[in-house]
Amino acid sequence: MKQNNDIVRSKQQQIALVTGSSSGIGYETSLRLARNGIYTYASMRNLSKSGEILGYAIRDNIPLKTLRLDITDKESISGAIDKIIAEKNRIDIIVNNAGYSLLGPLEQLDIDEIKNEFETNFFGIIRLIQSALPIMRKQGYGRIINISSLAGRIGFPYHQPMLVLSLPWKGL
Numbered sequence: 001m002k003q004n005n006d007i008v009r010s011k012q013q014q015i016a017l018v019t020g021s022s023s024g025i026g027y028e029t030s031l032r033l034a035r036n037g038i039y040t041y042a043s044m045r046n047l048s049k050s051g052e053i054l055g056y057a058i059r060d061n062i063p064l065k066t067l068r069l070d071i072t073d074k075e076s077i078s079g080a081i082d083k084i085i086a087e088k089n090r091i092d093i094i095v096n097n098a099g100y101s102l103l104g105p106l107e108q109l110d111i112d113e114i115k116n117e118f119e120t121n122f123f124g125i126i127r128l129i130q131s132a133l134p135i136m137r138k139q140g141y142g143r144i145i146n147i148s149s150l151a152g153r154i155g156f157p158y159h160q161p162m163l164v165l166s167l168p169w170k171g172l
């Protein structure tokens, strides 16, 4: 999507949504964005894990809010997007981070475990992009960052079909 400089907002006016913010890269990315002044929705599928990140947000007085979002659940995605639009009326940045690596010898893994990995690492990302694109098109600006993995390009022993959506991050 072409970036129109009149539409691109200052950091302090931008709204970000990060998936999988309960730990690791999503947790750190959410804090980093908020510390840079970007209003950040640190989303996670289980809000009982939100205490620590909220504690930092309050202590440091940074613009961070937690939100429930399970990327395997279409209704959870639309509920989260609707909430952000109701509160902020835009979404400038999406960080597709939620995902995991299914480990084990292939013959011992249940097919449902493998399907679930695809639901999360592959279809989950597509689901969220499909939900966000109409909003970004309407507002004339948007940036989607997909956290991928080297394991999407190179096979490692016991990393079963590691189909993290293998795209470099890019603006729209």
Ligand SMILES: NC(=O)c1ccc[n+]([C@@H]2O[C@H](COP(=O)([O-])OP(=O)(O)OC[C@H]3O[C@@H](n4cnc5c(N)ncnc54)[C@H](OP(=O)(O)O)[C@@H]3O)[C@@H](O)[C@H]2O)c1
Residues within 6 Å of the ligand: 019, 020, 021, 022, 023, 024, 025, 026, 044, 045, 046, 049, 069, 070, 071, 072, 097, 098, 099, 100, 101, 120, 124, 147, 148, 149, 150, 151, 164
């Ligand atoms: N760390 C690495 O070296 C590395 C290397 C290559 C790629 N990556 C990729 O980077 C991303 C983050 O990895 P990480 O190392 O930070 O792992 P992590 O600490 O295990 O974090 C993964 C996050 O994804 C969340 N998640 C899993 N399934 C979800 C779902 N259905 N809906 C919403 N959230 C879900 C987890 O939530 P719960 O707490 O509820 O489980 C957790 O918050 C992943 O996509 C991973 O594949 C990481």
